[in-house]
Amino acid sequence: MVGRYWYRFVASIVLTTFGALIVFILLYPVLFALLSSLVRGQMIVTDISQVAKAGLSLEHYVKAISDPRFINDTLLSLLVALINIIFALVVITPAAYAFSRFRFPGRDTLLVAYLVMNQVGGGFGVAAVIALYVMLLKLNQLGLPVIGNPVVLAAIYTAGAVPFQTWMVKNYLDALPREIDESAFIDGANWRQIIFDVVLPASKPTMVVIALFAFMGAWGEFIIANFLRVETLAAYVYATATGQTIFWSDFAARTLLFAIPIIAIYVFTQKYIGEAMRYGAAKI
Structure with missing residues (x-):
């Protein structure tokens, strides 16, 4: 009984982690598209440091x-x-x-x-x-x-x-x-x-x-x-x-x-x- 509980617990942790990884992979390009749309000026953001240098703005929207x-x-x-x-x-x-x-x-x-x-x-x-x-x-x-x-x-x-x-x-x-x-x-x-x-x-x-x-x-x-x-x-x-x-x-x-x-x-x-x-x- 205890072994079955731990099996389900470990399986839920693995599946949750796997699901979170898939979501992160899917949303990763969306995040950089969002940052590119918010950064001042015209650029494709490839690094977070670019955002810190240029600053954020809603001007493009x-x-x-x-x-x-x-x-x-x-x-x-x-x-x-x-x-x-x-x-x-x-x-x-x-x-x-x-x-x-x-x-x-x-x-x-x-x-x-x-x-x-x-x-x-x-x-x-x-x-x-x-x-x-x-x-x-x-x-x-x-x-x-x-x-x-x-x-x-x-x-x-x-x-x-x-x-x-x-x-x-x-x-x-x-x-x-x-x-x-x-x-x-x-x-x-x-x-x-x-x-x-x-x-x-x-x-x-x-x-x-x-x-x-x-x-x-x-x-x-x-x-x-x-x-x-x-x-x-x-x-x-x-x-x-x-x-x-x-x-x-x-x-x-x-x-x-x-x-x-x-x-x-x-x-x-x-x-x-x-x-x-x-x-x-x-x-x-």
């Missing part, structure tokens, strides 16, 4: 939030993310419901194709982005307002999220009793009401995760945004680090401000993320 371009790009990013969330909920929820509740020709093949599309990346992904850019240029030449259109950008983000999120939501809906649907159908509800008024409220955790992934996908992506010439905040922050002259402290401040919404969303939605991932993505 004040400069960022006072920049009209930064504010406009932030609002545009929020608009694209909101449109992406709406598109994702409208498209992915009915698709996942159909895969979960109905049996139709090609269903299993399409699910496997979704899974393969979700796992394929690398060179194929780069080639797909190039092909997408060429197609968008052709559409713009035909007179369709594609280039510079935030709605088109959000639609592309939604299309890229369909395979993974459809799988995740389908697995979550598989765990919901079919009696919920049947009762609503007996009461005279149509399919739209069943999906959006009955199933969707009963699937709150996975809907939150869909919204979260849609927001992160739209907020953090900048390659396609650059192709479409939609200056989102991610595209703007990236552009400030690719010029001939880079103001590193300003860049660090913008980067940390850019990360705040994602951190805040994770903090306030982690309960729903855990539940949805447990029933959904963990079964993929």
